[in-house]
Amino acid sequence: GENVEQHPSTLSVQEGDSAVIKCTYSDSASNYFPWYKQELGKGPQLIIDIRSNVGEKKDQRIAVTLNKTAKHFSLHITETQPEDSAVYFCAASAYYGGSQGNLIFGKGTKLSVKP
């Protein structure tokens, strides 16, 4: 079955610096790669996603890149702010029975942005 590995498990950056989180997946059939931000006591919030027919996607300070050949995708956050501090999860999903199937999550990265 699909396996998603995420690195690093913890990341500490200074406010204004960039943060990069990397994930690898094992199932070449995976075609949808979302990133979620989870704050304490809350559910995961979708921050950006990318499909396998696109190599890069950007939304203001957040960008995601996908390398299908190497089976890895990365989250880039520029100009980090203290409110970016949270746990970030990558996930991968393949089609199942003609529909987008379940999400397989990485173990998460705890990002701390120091003022």
Added chain:
Amino acid sequence: DAGVTQSPTHLIKTRGQQVTLRCSPKSGHDTVSWYQQALGQGPQFIFQYYEEEERQRGNFPDRFSGHQFPNYSSELNVNALLLGDSALYLCASSFGRTGGYTFGSGTRLTVV
């Protein structure tokens, strides 16, 4: 526009008991998935419901069962609770076949 609503927010049960968790999907969404998130881990897929039927199931025992109602809301039932069932249970909704899952804030279940 309400997002995904889950109830209750917290629950304490005793080993061997049964529990029912509830989820109302985001307006316009018709597909509901359930995930279990242990402390410090990523969510793990339990099952997904679409058109009131279980469409996909993860690697969870039969003690975990679910239901989807005609209004798209859903229930997760867990029988014969074990200490290891203590976790945050997340409901995620989506529309049709496209993915784009929106998560609720979860139900924190503690089994003692």
